[in-house]
Amino acid sequence: MQTLIVLFSLKPGTDPAAYEAWARSTDLPVVRKLPSVDSFEVFRTAGLFGSDQKAPYDYVEMIGIRDIPGFRGDVATETMRRVAGEFRQFADSPVFMLTNRISQE
Secondary structure: OEEEEEEEEEOOOOOHHHHHHHHHHHHHHHHHOOOOEEEEEEEEOOOOOOOOOOOOOOEEEEEEEOOHHHHHHHHOOHHHHHHHHHHHHHEEEEEEEEEEOOOOO
16 A cells, blocks of 8 residues: 655635635545545644644645555546645645555564
8 A cells, every 4th residue: 555645735815724624525535435545634734843833834635545546547537636626726836745654574
């Protein structure tokens, strides 16, 4: 399994409550139902550990993907194109990182 980690801040002037309501009502349930996805979580950052500084991003998404080719097909659907378009209305220059877990053998 691979994990897609998405780091982003909201566009200037965007209401965080509006984004979070959309994430709960649309993004989370739709993405969690994709056949290629094992898990999907969205986190609001709270700051930098051990510091009073603001985190460099407002939100972090973690999507556990069981099948990368299947995920590419899933995100190409009309529903996911709509959801992605809505996401782009909120997110300012999101960073998408595909990761592999390093585990003990």
